[in-house]
Amino acid sequence: MIAVARNIEESTSERVNWIKCDISVETEVNALCEELKKKETTYNVIYLAAYHHPDLVAKNPKIAWDVNITALARFLNCMEDVRCFFYSSTDTVYGNGSTDVHFKETDVVDPVNLYGKHKVLAEQLVTGYGYNVVRYPFLIAPSLVKSKKHFYDQILETIEKGDTMEMFADSYRSTLDFGTAASLLVKSIEQYTKDFPKIVNIAGDDDLSKYDVGCMIAKKHGISTDLVKPISMAGSQGIFGVKRAQSALMDNTKVKEALGLAEIKINL
Numbered sequence: 182m183i184a185v186a187r188n189i190e191e192s193t194s195e196r197v198n199w200i201k202c203d204i205s206v207e208t209e210v211n212a213l214c215e216e217l218k219k220k221e222t223t224y225n226v227i228y229l230a231a232y233h234h235p236d237l238v239a240k241n242p243k244i245a246w247d248v249n250i251t252a253l254a255r256f257l258n259c260m261e262d263v264r265c266f267f268y269s270s271t272d273t274v275y276g277n278g279s280t281d282v283h284f285k286e287t288d289v290v291d292p293v294n295l296y297g298k299h300k301v302l303a304e305q306l307v308t309g310y311g312y313n314v315v316r317y318p319f320l321i322a323p324s325l326v327k328s329k330k331h332f333y334d335q336i337l338e339t340i341e342k343g344d345t346m347e348m349f350a351d352s353y354r355s356t357l358d359f360g361t362a363a364s365l366l367v368k369s370i371e372q373y374t375k376d377f378p379k380i381v382n383i384a385g386d387d388d389l390s391k392y393d394v395g396c397m398i399a400k401k402h403g404i405s406t407d408l409v410k411p412i413s414m415a416g417s418q419g420i421f422g423v424k425r426a427q428s429a430l431m432d433n434t435k436v437k438e439a440l441g442l443a444e445i446k447i448n449l
């Protein structure tokens with residue numbers, strides 16, 4: 182297995198051959214593609230790289246465009262011997278939903294911020310090239326990289342100290358853990374044929390608020406859920422720079438049909 186990153190800090194498995202490449206630097210991408218072409222094989226590609234923090238995308242739109250659009254477009258056209266190519270997109274493309282709507286892949290996209298708009302454009306590049314898109318919900322789990330803490334780790338560290346963690350109780354997503362999200366993408370690659378749906382929501386069955394997720398983490402670690410304090414999106418001014426969708430639930434019927442699954446549950 183080949184993994185590509187611009188910073189290779191630690192290797193998690195001997196099965197992984199790491200290659201250094203900054204996806205926004207044309208010469209590095211060309212060298213990567215030339216190197217991959219030498220091997221007589223075809224590739225199952227998972228494309229994760231993104232400039233994805235919505236506030237930073239708004240603050241640095243040109244850098245974000247370079248990474249999210251220009252680099253992706255160049256890589257699509259450079260990478261050869263592709264058996265299948267899956268691009269990771271987001272529920273953010275749908276925009277603002279409500280608790281009684283589960284967005285389907287065929288629904289009109291209407292993102293509320295520039296990050297979501299970049300993802301819509303990126304999806305069009307990918308599907309326009311004939312490749313596949315998965316739309317993920319809010320994903321959470323402990324980080325596997327020691328030097329890079331995830332939101333899960335921040336929540337746990339806060340409540341382990343006995344401090345209070347404020348979390349939105351009125352903002353819902355079809356939340357999944359990273360492990361389940363990754364394993365469903367791997368299954369999609371294993372079962373890939375040219376008839377695999379070009380865009381699928383890989384989303385959980387349960388409508389979860391961030392507060393629900395905080396309570397799940399507290400319970401898992403035997404910590405009182407009283408330390409997770411429910412707050413409202415209405416009072417979120419100052420927490421977010423740019424607008425976020427309050428709720429963006431997703432319908433997961435299509436991926437369940439494609440992969441023959443009865444349920445998709447978060448596993449924290």
Ligand SMILES: NC(=O)c1ccc[n+]([C@@H]2O[C@H](COP(=O)([O-])OP(=O)(O)OC[C@H]3O[C@@H](n4cnc5c(N)ncnc54)[C@H](OP(=O)(O)O)[C@@H]3O)[C@@H](O)[C@H]2O)c1
Nearest residue numbers: 187188203204205229230231233269270271317318319320
């Ligand atoms: N996490 C979620 O809830 C969620 C939900 C829906 C969709 N997604 C999508 O899933 C993908 C992965 O996100 P994540 O949450 O796992 O975040 P992440 O850990 O920050 O992954 C993004 C990766 O892109 C890499 N990257 C950024 N610019 C690059 C460049 N110029 N060259 C090479 N690599 C570059 C980053 O490398 P560095 O570590 O060096 O910065 C990082 O490893 C993104 O496309 C994101 O939009 C995430």
